[in-house]
Amino acid sequence: MQFRDLRKQYELHKSDFDAAIESVLQGTDFIHGKKVVELEKKLAEYVGVKHCITCANGTDALQLALMTWNIGAGDAVFVPDFTFFSSGEVVSTVGAIPVFVDISEETFNINPKKLEQAIKKVKTDGKLVPKVVVAVDLFGQPADYQEIKRICKEYGLLLLEDGAQGFGGRIGTKKVCSFGDISTTSFFPAKPLGCYGDGGAVFTDNDEWAALLRSLCVHGKGEDKYDNVRIGMNSRLDTIQAAVLDVKLGFLDEDLEACDKVAKSYSEKLNGSVGVPEIRNSYFSAWAQYTILLKDSDERDKVMKALKDEGIPSNIYYVKPMHKQCAFVDTLYTVDDYNVTTDICRRCLSLPMHPYLEEDDIRRITDVINEAVK
Structure with missing residues (x-):
């Protein structure tokens, strides 16, 4: 018995997967190929936001969001205490301080009451500046966005949705990865929408942030990849993974x-x-x-x-x-x-x-x- 049966999934859709991969091999556009552009458009439409920017993995997606907001030393980022390591790792990577918040037993997601208490404590202590809440859609269920958004608005914080485990989930008709000011997901093979390697994506309705994200993904590029206007990353989804994801998105x-x-x-x-x-x-x-x-x-x-x-x-x-x-x-x-x-x-x-x-x-x-x- 398989824990997550990817072999069965491949066998059921073998001809579609094989044809999609073969088309990339024939076209030889392995990095930033046509399939990547097409997939980003489909993912944005599926989620219901203006922009999707694919990247190398879900961890990079979270870090790119924090870099876009210029989060760094002296900033507090609130993260659920019960989550995969990368949700907090990226906060330390950019030089900020992760402030861990307890969860609700019923949903395994961040507890809004504890979140508000944590924000108040950090503000009272005065050592850090509260900047971002990372809400994780753990095990697939969306977090309590109605209450979390209220808290973010009241205290002037940005909301980063970590939808790595929740892609395809929803509240009513509103899809996961549309709740954050910026939202992210992972295409790790075992995720609800997974590729055949590593991959990730960032979602936003903000045109300025989307342009900055596209720059940061490719070494902080300006007009082209040899015009480097800022320090960025090398974080791109390759075309074969985009082709696999395009097939999987269909079912x-x-x-x-x-x-x-x-x-x-x-x-x-x-x-x-x-x-x-x-x-x-x-x-x-x-x-x-x-x-x-x-x-x-x-x-x-x-x-x-x-x-x-x-x-x-x-x-x-x-x-x-x-x-x-x-x-x-x-x-x-x-x-x-x-x-x-x-x-x-x-x-x-x-x-x-x-x-x-x-x-x-x-x-x-x-x-x-x-x-x-x-």
Whole structure:
């Protein structure tokens, strides 16, 4: 059994993938080829924003956004304590200070009440200038943007949406990667929309920022790549990856609907035995992960062993809170006790999730879990 079955996806769409890759090989426009330009237009239309700028990976996408806003030394950037490392890493990379904020147990996303408390504390302390909130659409469910946007407006902060795990998700009809002043995503293979290597994208409605992002992606270019008007990066999506993503975008919504059915079946069979994900009213998750909560770390170990004994994969996202990462020890700015994140890191477990899980597979997985926690 596969945790995220990319082989099955390839087999089902093999002729389309092979033809798309072959067309790039024949055209030999491997960097910034025609397919990249076409994909950016399609992605912007899909999300519902004016501009999409592709780049080399999701981490670069986040860093490019902070560089566009000239975030640096003395600035505070608020980041959920429960997320992948890059959400905070890029803050330190540009010289700013990540301020980690606890999450809501029900959604795994940043807790707006704790966010506002953190902003107030930083402003009162006066050591840093609050500048940006990074809201992560963790495991596929959008963050609480209604409340987060209110907070950003009240305190004059920019909103950076990290939609790496949420691409294709939505609140009502509004898509993930359209909520931030700048939004980003990752095309890492296991993401809801993933390529066959690394890739990422940045989204915005701001014309000036879009032009700056395109410059920063290519060594701070001006009129051309040999006219360098600022310090930038070398961060480009190659044409083969764009061709793969173009094919996948065509069946993305179909796959996401299938994942939603898988998630509902999981929840029906597990509810009462373990903690199951709660999707907010009018929210649609892209289901990058299906994550359950066990009673404690001992019960999680017991369930993982039972699953492994039956040849069923599982993963822990994430083992360690951001505020416990050694990389931040010299710059850690503590504003909270992080009780929820610390607790969830001890109890969370992610199960196989992809569109091709059959009902028999789901029943087999859930039977093992239910028996293990009896």
